[in-house]
Every structure is written in structure tokens, then in C-alpha cells.
Amino acid sequence: MAGHVDGNALAGPLSELFAFDPTTASARCASCGDTAVLARAMVYEKPHSFIVRCSACDAVLMVVLQKGDATEIDLGGLAWLRTLG
């Protein structure tokens, strides 16, 4: 139970907000500049929230909050998110 899962786990919660699957998009960390597919980020699951961290520097990239049927994302740690191709 300790430890994290991969960014893949975000596909469900984020499907409420994105028309595409954002786990296949590349994301740039605002702290260290590392760019990686979101599916490679480290995801820590909490009840009602997912803390998403950069796999290079551990900084928080985003926080996904589930408030009842609503989903809210704090994208404060992302420089940008870009679809592949």
C-alpha cells in the first residue's frame, strides 16, 4: 500500500475533463523542465484525490480532486501538456 502507481492510473479520473486520453500526452514539469509522457509520472492515490509527481524531481505536477461527481485539477506544477503526434 505504500508507494505510488504510474500515471496510467489517471486515465479514468481525467476522462471526465479531457476529450482525449491525457495519459498519452507529454507533460513538462514546471520545476525541473523534465518532459515525459504523463503515464510515466508517479501517482499517489489518496481518497478523493491523486497527487501526481514528476518522476525526475518529485515535484507535484498536478492534483486531481474528485468532489462528488465533479472533478477538479490543479495544474500548477505543469509548464505544459501536449498531445503526441
Added chain:
Amino acid sequence: MAVISRGFGSRRRESDDSLPPGQYLTKDFPVLSAGPTPRIDTADWEFSITNETGVVSRWNWEQLHALPIEDIDTDIHCVTRWSKLGTNWRGVSLDTLFKDVDTVYEHTMAHCYGGYTTNIPLADLLDGKAWIAFDFDGEDLDPEHGGPARLLVPHLYFWKSAKWIKGLQMLPQDQPGFWEQNGYNMYGDPWQEQRYW
């Protein structure tokens, strides 16, 4: 309209009257983390309280252990619905640590190694309600469980018992910490089920 899954949740309700609502008993000590586990050498460890004028009271590991150490037997309740009854801790009371702190502010922000914060009213830290704990069940507190030392505020949900505690900052009014910004209740009373929002 949600689909009810027959029989789901019946185990969860097998609980006893000494438990807050919605909690179930566990004999394990589950770990719930939101980031990598910080490893802090006790030689580098320090706990501080900062008041409104910027005066900082500091204790290193030896200084903390030179203070009166209390045995604490208490129940703990995690927001993820497990409760553990009759846990045993050793630590220093916040009453002892606040004895010489000069403040009129009534709110605090707990700061941790690793960067987490959580807010707690000062009244919930005093009068024998909170400790800086470094020993669990007769052993040094594991890093996974917040060692070398964590805040222990057992009458609130356990996320308020900040792991890897580093210091308390006095605040003029209540402000949300990391967990509270991320959806957790500002106060966190398990008996009122103040879990989220």
C-alpha cells in the same frame, strides 16, 4: 442513479461502538503516502515553533529527549476509514514545548520535512491533547510512519498528526495546509465525520 452492489460495505459495518462513524478496525498500521518517504537523520533533525514576532524556539534531537517524555495510550482514526485502538506512543507534550512560547495567535500551521503542511487550531494542541511522538509500540518510529518524529493529535483524523514534523508556525487566522487545499476538511473531527470539504 448509482447501481447498488449487493452486499458491498457489509464488512465495513462490522464495527463496534467505540469507533467513530464510518470507521472499521484494523490490527495493521496501513501506510498512506502522497510522495516519497523523507529520510531524516536524527543528527540533522530539528523541531521549532515560530511566533508572530519571528521568535523561533528550537529543539534538536537531544534537547527534545531531555524534556519530560510521556507514555500515550490512544485510539487513532484515519480518514481512509481504518481505526486502530489502544496504540502506544512515547513523546513530548506540546504543553511542554509551548511553555515558553509567547503568542496571542490561535492558529498554527504544521510544516514537515518533505514539504507537507497541515493546519491545526492551537487549542487542539494544548491541554494534554497533542505530542511530538518518536516511539511507537516500544520501537523507534519508522520513516514510513513519520519517523523520526511526527505530530500526534489523536482526537482529529490522522492526517492532522503530521508525519516528519519539522515545525509549527503561529498564524493569526486559519489557513488551509497541503491536505486541506487538496480536499480535506479544515478541522477533521472523526466523530463528526469531517473527512472532505
Added chain:
Amino acid sequence: MTATVASVHPETASARSLTIDVPGWRGNIAGQHVDVRLTAEDGYQAVRSYSLASSGPGATLQLAVDRLPDGEVSPYLVDDVLPGDQLEIRGPLGGWFVWEPSLAGSVQLIAGGSGIVPLMAMIRSRAASASTSPFRLLYSVRNPDDVFFRAELETPTPGLEVTWAYTRATPTGWPRPTGRVTGDDLSAHCFPASENPAVFVCGPTGFVEAVANALVLLGHDPARVKTERFGGA
């Protein structure tokens, strides 16, 4: 979407597979997962992600679930749920940890425990298609009783090689001693980095971490190594 449990089948002493019917399911690619939401009579809800062992266009899906000791959802799915019971599911989810028969090239699968589930979907997807991509599976389990999908994996389809690694107890006379998967196991039984295989690693966090690091040390391109860690409860 509302799913109805069609049948349940024990896989191990602590795990079972569930076949569910999902009217309106638009099919899925091998490796994708679903979020399962359970609602208790008092309104309490819990959501967990489970990999699918099935893929393709049909509306009948297979999940396989291992019971986690302090879990809230997995004990219900392993011990309590019966054919006819209903669950809510969302999916298919995840477009990254996937394999499609149209992809050419060698595929190395590495599973720890119940991490076999999405990899089984890839193995079945390959068998059901005309794909000639060579597959290898390295499957690490605690002991011989912990194997999922035993019958299918003991008689693999041509072009699939299966290597077993036991961490606690082996079948009698087994050549490899018990122990965690090491770099030596990976270099002895997996496609070498020089073949540039697509690598999929799935299992508990510690297993995935150790295997992925060892693969990179063996020269595998980190971009070709895809991981899926299983969380808890």
C-alpha cells in the same frame, strides 16, 4: 456503464477472475483498464482500477482480482460477488500501456503476481490475431499455487515462450532457486536490448521498480520499457 457479473472462476487461493457483461461496451485494446465503482446500500462508494485480461470488440470482459489483506474492494470482488450482481464500470481506460496486433517487433512481458492480468490480455490478443510478433513472458510468483491462467500459460501458443520465476517455493526439482527476479534472470530469459523489444512490466511497485531499473542497466532504451504499478487496497 452497468456491468452484470456473468461468472466467477477461482484463479488461486486469494484471487479469482470475473466475467462481466457490459451492454454498450465499445471494445478495448489489450492492456487497458477499467475503473470499477461499488456503491453500498447506505450510499458509500469506492472506486478502484482493474486491468482487463480480455480485449477485442466483444461486450463480455474478464477481470482478475487478487485479494489485498486490508482491502475494501478486492475482498468483495474475490469473496462476495456472485453471478447476477451488478457493478458500475468506466472505460476502457489508458492508451499507453497497450499492445495492438498491428505493431511489429518482439515483445517482452514481465509480470509479478497479479501483474499478469494486462499482459494476459496482450498474449490473448496476439493469439487471436494473425500477429507473428515473437513474445516472451517472464512470470514471477511467490509459489506454484499463485499462478493465474495456469492452463493457458502451461500450453502457450507457438511464438510465445514462458519462463517462471518463484520467489518463495518452487515445484520439486525446479532448477532455479527461489528469489526475486534479478538482472541475471532478465539477461538469461528476456529478449536482449540489441533486439529493441517493446517491454511491458506490471506488478507491485517494488517489483516494477527493480525490474525496470535492471532492464535499463542491461541497455534497454527507457522509452521502450513501459510500466504499470499496482497500488493497494
